[in-house]
Structure formats: C-alpha cells, structure tokens
Amino acid sequence: MKEKVREILYKVKRGELSIEDAIDRLKILPYEDVQFAKIDHLRALIRGFPEVVFAERKTPEQVMEIMERLVKVNNRVIATRASKEIFDKVKSKIEDAIYFEKARMVAVLREEIEMKGKVIVSCAGTADLPVAEEAAVTCEIMGSNVERIYDVGVAGIHRLFDRLAEFHKANVIVVVAGMEGALPSLVGGLVARPIIAVPTSVGYGANFNGLSALLTMLNSCVPGIAVVNIDNGFGAGYLANMINLMVEEKK
Template identity: 50%
Template sequence: MTDSPQRNEATEVPSTLDLGYARLDLDRARRTGDAEVIYGAGKSPEVVVELLRSLHEAHPDKVVLATRLSDETRHLVRQSISAARIDEVARTATVGEMPTPRGRVTIVSAGTSDAPVVREALVTTSVFGASVDVINDVGVAGLHRVLGVRDRLSTADCLIVVAGMEGALPSVVGGLTGVPLVAVPTSVGYGASFGGIAALLAMLNSCAPGVTVVNIDNGFGAGVFAARVARRAAPRAVEAARPTESMPSVQAPRS
C-alpha cells in the first residue's frame, strides 16, 4: 500500500491521497466546500473504515459521510471508530462535528415505506450544512394531509419530495408552492411500478414547472442538491431583511 499525497501547487495542500486501491480527493473540500463522500456499496467493511479514518484525518474540521453501508460494515465502523454516528435506517456513518446549518430543507414523503430514502436525504442534508424539517406520510391518496402542511412547505428554502408507486406527490407539492423542489422516485410499489421506473417517469413528466428529479432511491443526491440551494438562499434572505434605509437612494430622472 502506498501513501503519497499529491499537492495543489496553488495552496501547498495535498490534493490527492493515494492509498493504492483508492485515490482520495482531498482538494474537493476547497473546490466545492464539501469533503468527498464514501459510497459504501461494493466495498469491504475494512476498506470503508480506512477511508473514513483517512478522510477524517485529512479534514478534521469537517464531517465525513459514508453511505449505503451493509449491516456488517456498520457493525465494524461502530466497533472501530468510537466517534462514528450510525444511522441504521439510512445505512450511513458520519465522523466529525456537524456544520452550523444555513438555510432550511423540508423533506416530504408520500408514505412510511419511503423511510430509508428519507433518512438518507436527511443525514446528507445535515452533513452538507442545512437544517432539516421532515413531513412524513402525506401521499396523494389522502390529499387533505399535504394541504394541511402547506404553511410548512412555504417556509423552506428547498424541498425534497420522496414518493414511490405512481409518483404524483411532487407535482402536487410543486403546484402548491414556488419553493425550489427536487423529486426522489423510490422503488416502493406494486407490480407494474417496475422498481421505481413508473414514479421516475411520472416525475420527469411533471406538469408542475420547476420540478427537478434525481435517480431512483437517490436520497443522497437530493440531499446534496437541496442543501446547496438552501445554503446559498440563506445569505440572500438575510440581505433582503435589511432595512430599506440602508440602501442607497436613487434620484428620479428629470423630465
């Protein structure tokens, strides 16, 4: 195994850590503001533990996230890294202090069967620096449920709407509010749902303008997108709240 950091010439900070079997992108935090995330599926438990440790050592001031962890991997991470926080539903592990949140993301789920995707989105959004509100079980089979939480939808800086089966909820929510919205189709459903393809196609063909869509069960991708939208929205909200007296006056043109 080799350990040969490559340096960013502009900053003199190592940009890559070569572990022999993996090349960690240490410069990603500088470029994007967020550290690299470990995708755990297909990796051995021992590899995930080493990657978590290496990234945490490289970024002690940031929280490090690993997703899609098997039962065996979560067990080994818990045993090997005392500071690790495990979410059994999301199948994630985090190491390091969570950032101070900026902006708010509201996650809306159609049903409780969507919980693993919702939790993955929740953990990811928190790691990427936004606060999270979760509204569960407001699917369109009982439309009064989502209408009853309309005020909570409008206070968010970005919405994540998670639904399986026919995937109609994002269109409904997108028609109730102008808040930026990312839809997540899930593989929940009977028969001809085709493992989430039915919901995916419905969301891609939404009649509500402004609905963006990530891949099936991709709570992680939705969480990253929504957190970045919310983080950038928060400073603008503060700016808009300043007294108008602080703004420079504009002279009307003479007629």
C-alpha cells in the first residue's frame, strides 16, 4: 500500500497524473464499502500489513470479493480459516492465489518477500499442526524466517532437549499446545527468549475445547510468556513477526 500511494504521488509530482485522477485512485481510503463489508485499505499504512480476511463463516463469494478488492491495492493478501471450497472460489477470480492446506490459508503474493531474523514455531503434538502452521505461514508471509520444531510435547520431553540449542538462536518463540498446555512453561524455563503461547482445542472432555490449556498458560509462573486465544495461530504469528522485525531493526 505504501508503495502504491508513493507511486501515485510521484506521478502527480512529475505531471503524469492529474490531481483529479489521483483523488479517484485514493478515494477508497480509509475504507471501501461493499455493503456486506467495509474493507480497511488504510490498515497497511497504519499497521504495516494489509487487512487480513477471516474466512470462517463467510461465504466463498464474500471472501472472493474482499480479496479481489484488497489485491488491487496490496501486493500481499491473506485469508485465514479458509476451506478448499473458498480457495477454489478465490482461485476462479484471482489466478495467482495459492492455498496452504495445513494452515487453512489462502494467499496472494505479488512481491518478493525479504525474510529477516528467526522465529521458531513449535508444537506439542501432531494434532496441533493446523494451528502451528497458521502461525508459521503468517510469519513467513509477513517477512520472518521460520524454523518449525514439531511434536516435542511434555509426554516425551527428551524430544525437546534434542532441539534445545536451536531455541536459543531465535528472536521469539511460538509454542502451540493442547491437552494440559504445559509446553510453554517448560520452554520458558529453559530459554531466555520471549514466548507466545497458543492453546489449542485438542484434548479429551476435561480439556473443555482448549480452556484447560488456556488457563494453564495464563497461570504460568514463568515470566516472559504472552498468551493468545484458543487456536489463534494467526494472532501468534502476527505478534511473533512484529517482535522479530523489531529485534532485527535494532541490530
């Protein structure tokens, strides 16, 4: 978005574009009203990344139209919680759309991404992979190098110790876990890095669809752990990327 606005302003300055034409191109700011949604095109200028589409409970047609309008002014656009049906609909209009099946994300990437720093995304078990992948793919699309360390839960803690040296090299760590949600506390007690904990809805009845893991993480006695909502891999990935890029800027 910044690049497109800058390009319009330079064209006006060089006399290649009239003021009226520039106004027409910029008039969708700060948002574009399409009746069922108000698309926030200003988000990229304020937050550094365009508005992200939460596809769950939206129709394929709605997701398609929102993404179609977003890609007119942004080179990177993503939709989370997207089914294959939604992807197929988006693909019918946006030919270069791609689908990250494990992460359940649709993306349009029309620029080369400069990858920086290092984020580790780890998870306790294989059942946590969809949430972990949502976090990892979000980080990568936003510009962070990601290393995945999966299936290192507390039931087989030796698997974590085998990879522990790699955790010390990251700027920030995302830890995804269901069941009792103990993994973030364990990692936090061993590694001096900010940790973003993600509880998942994986578990048996008393797990209460992730509530037990959420409460465990919120009640951790280990400092330096932030907790996002249940199954919110996107929120964890977004925050991890922001922390990672801030660290890299200071180097």
